[in-house]
Amino acid sequence: MKRIVAAAAFIAAVTVSCRQQGGDSKLLTRPFPVVQVPAMVTEPSERMDYVASHYWNRFPDTTGVYLSDSTHILGIENGDMEQAIANYTSILESIPVDRMRKYVGDFYEKIAQLEARNPEDSTFEATVRIFDRYLYDPNSPVRNEEIYLPFCEKMAVSELISAEKRDIYERARQCCSLNRIGAVAADFSFSDRYGKTRTLHSIKADYTLLFFSNPGCHACKDIIDNLSTLPQIQGLITSGKLAVVNVYIDEDTAAWYEYMPIYPESWYNGYDPNLIIRSDELYSVRAIPSLYILDAQKRVIMKDAPENKALQYLVQLGESL
Numbered sequence: 001m002k003r004i005v006a007a008a009a010f011i012a013a014v015t016v017s018c019r020q021q022g023g024d025s026k027l028l029t030r031p032f033p034v035v036q037v038p039a040m041v042t043e044p045s046e047r048m049d050y051v052a053s054h055y056w057n058r059f060p061d062t063t064g065v066y067l068s069d070s071t072h073i074l075g076i077e078n079g080d081m082e083q084a085i086a087n088y089t090s091i092l093e094s095i096p097v098d099r100m101r102k103y104v105g106d107f108y109e110k111i112a113q114l115e116a117r118n119p120e121d122s123t124f125e126a127t128v129r130i131f132d133r134y135l136y137d138p139n140s141p142v143r144n145e146e147i148y149l150p151f152c153e154k155m156a157v158s159e160l161i162s163a164e165k166r167d168i169y170e171r172a173r174q175c176c177s178l179n180r181i182g183a184v185a186a187d188f189s190f191s192d193r194y195g196k197t198r199t200l201h202s203i204k205a206d207y208t209l210l211f212f213s214n215p216g217c218h219a220c221k222d223i224i225d226n227l228s229t230l231p232q233i234q235g236l237i238t239s240g241k242l243a244v245v246n247v248y249i250d251e252d253t254a255a256w257y258e259y260m261p262i263y264p265e266s267w268y269n270g271y272d273p274n275l276i277i278r279s280d281e282l283y284s285v286r287a288i289p290s291l292y293i294l295d296a297q298k299r300v301i302m303k304d305a306p307e308n309k310a311l312q313y314l315v316q317l318g319e320s321l
Contacts, residue, residue, distance in 0.1 A: 001157070003313060007236050011112050017216075026065050027065060027066065027067040027075075028065060028066050028067065028075050028078070028128055029066070029067050029072060029077065030061075030066065030075045030076060031074045031076070031080060032059075032076050032081065032083075032084040032136055033057075033058035033059060033061070035050070035051045035054045035055055035057070037050050037051060038050070039317065042162045045094075046263065048091060048094050048095065049081045049095060049099065052088075052091050052095050052099070052100070053091060053099075053103055053106075055088055055091070055103070055107070056106070056110045056111075057106050058112050059074065059110065059111050060074070060106065060111075060114050060237070061074070061075075062117075062315075066160075067122055068122050068123055068126075069122075069155070070072060072119075073079060073122075073123055073126045073127060073130075074114075074123045078130075080213065081124065081126075081127070082130055082132060082134070083138065084107075085094075085130050085131055085134050086134055086142050089105075089134060089142045089147060090142070092104070092144075092147050093144065093147070093156070097181075097182075100146075100147060100150075101149075101150040104150040104151050105135070105150055107151075108150075108151060108155070108157045109152040109154075109184075111123065111124050111127050111128070111162055112124065112154075112158065115160050116160070122185040123281070124311075131151065135151070136148045136172065138286045138287030138290075138304075139287070140306075141306045141308065142306070143304070143306060145175075145180075145303055145304060146176075146180065146181050146303070148172075148176055149173065149176040149177065151174055151181075152169050152170075152172045152173040152176055154172050155169040156169040156170040156172075162197075168217050175280065175284035175286070176284075178283060179282075179283060179292070179300050179303055180300065180303065181300050181301065181302070181303055182299060182300065183299065183300055184297065184298050184299050184300075185200065185210070185292065185294050185299070185300050186200075186282040186283065186284075187199055187200050187201040187298075187299045188200055188272070188276060188277060188282055189247060189273075189274070190245075190247050190270035190271060190272055190273075191270050191271055191272075191273045192268070192269060192270045193257065193260055193269065193270075194209045198268065198270060200245060201298055203243050203245060203268055204243075204296075205240060205241060205242055205243035205296070206240045206241040206242070206245075206295070206296050207236070207241060207243070207293065207294065207295060207296070207314075208242070208292075208293070208294040208298065209227075209242060209243070209244045209245070209291065209292070209293055209294075209310070209314065209315065210245050210247070210292035210293075211223065211244060211245065211246045211247070211289065211290075211291055212247055212248075212249055212277070212283075212285050212288060212290040212291075213246055213248060213288060213289050214248060214250065214257065214288045214289075215248070215252075215255045215256050215258065215259030216255065217288055217289060219260070219288075219289050219307070222307070223289055223291070223307055223311075224262060224263070224264070226307075226311055227244065227311075228264055230311065230315060230318075231318075232314070232315040232316075232317075232318025233311070233315060233318055235318050235321075236314065236317065236318045237266055237267075238266070239321075240314040241321060242314065242317075243267075243268060244264075244266075244267040244268065245267070245268045245270075246263055246267050246268065246269045246270070247270055247271065247272060247277070248272070248273045248320060249271070249275070249277040249278045249285060250273040250275075250278065253271055253274060256271050260287075265269055285304075286304070289307070290304050291304065291305050291307065291310045292304065292305070293305065293310060293313060293314070301313075
């Protein structure tokens with residue numbers, strides 16, 4: 001996966017050019033048509049909003065016959081298209097939610113119009129496939145369910161895909177709607193190593209890191225090591241400002257007990273005795289590990305956050321307090 005360009009640096013104006021695909025004068029290729037921000041738009045937040053609102057305007061270009069195959073999408077090389085969607089995600093994260101939802105809806109409408117105009121072209125399917133992977137794949141470092149939700153809402157009722165696929169998007173819509181950013185996280189009970197029952201909401205701290213983990217999970221162990229060695233985060237835990245709630249949601253409690261020496265004693269380590277969480281009724285834990293950051297009222301600040309984003313947030317928090 002290519003390096004994700006920082007959103008603030010990305011909004012620099014560039015021009016768009018086309019070139020002929022070698023050997024076939026009818027099939028054109030082009031770079032992704034990056035937005036040119038008017039010089040009179042100088043406020044950073046306004047510039048970001050302008051880019052977000054105009055990001056896809058020149059993508060559905062019908063002035064030429066562009067190459068669309070396994071390597072290109074409407075003339076744009078697959079890698080460039082992936083980078084464009086990664087950049088788009090970064091930009092949308094800085095936009096207020098109401099406008100972000102509108103812009104994602106506008107994105108869907110543009111690619112839907114392309115599909116309606118030329119169903120034989122692969123642009124719609126290829127673009128949707130990349131958007132799905134970057135925004136919703138549990139292994140994507142830029143996944144973001146808040147941004148993906150308005151896209152799911154459109155796809156779940158789209159006549160451009162099969163009923164079976166609409167059902168898949170409807171299920172994803174339901175999962176993305178659980179514990180949204182700004183909402184109070186669903187409460188649940190868990191048991192600790194001594195058999196004591198606790199609840200998420202009973203744990204008092206300025207911030208809570210909710211960590212769904214498995215014993216023996218290498219990615220989980222990396223997170224444990226980082227949380228235990230980063231001084232800014234350790235300072236938050238030691239001061240009581242940050243509580244780490246580390247919960248195992250599967251049934252092999254014997255393996256969990258054997259792994260107990262790995263978990264720091266300063267954490268709230270437990271398992272879900274009733275296997276409620278894995279039912280997807282309270283939380284949609286699509287992959288392990290999964291990280292949530294909550295405030296003092298247990299409102300969601302980050303949901304299923306990529307490890308680097310969650311750790312960066314906690315480090316910056318530790319530096320500011």
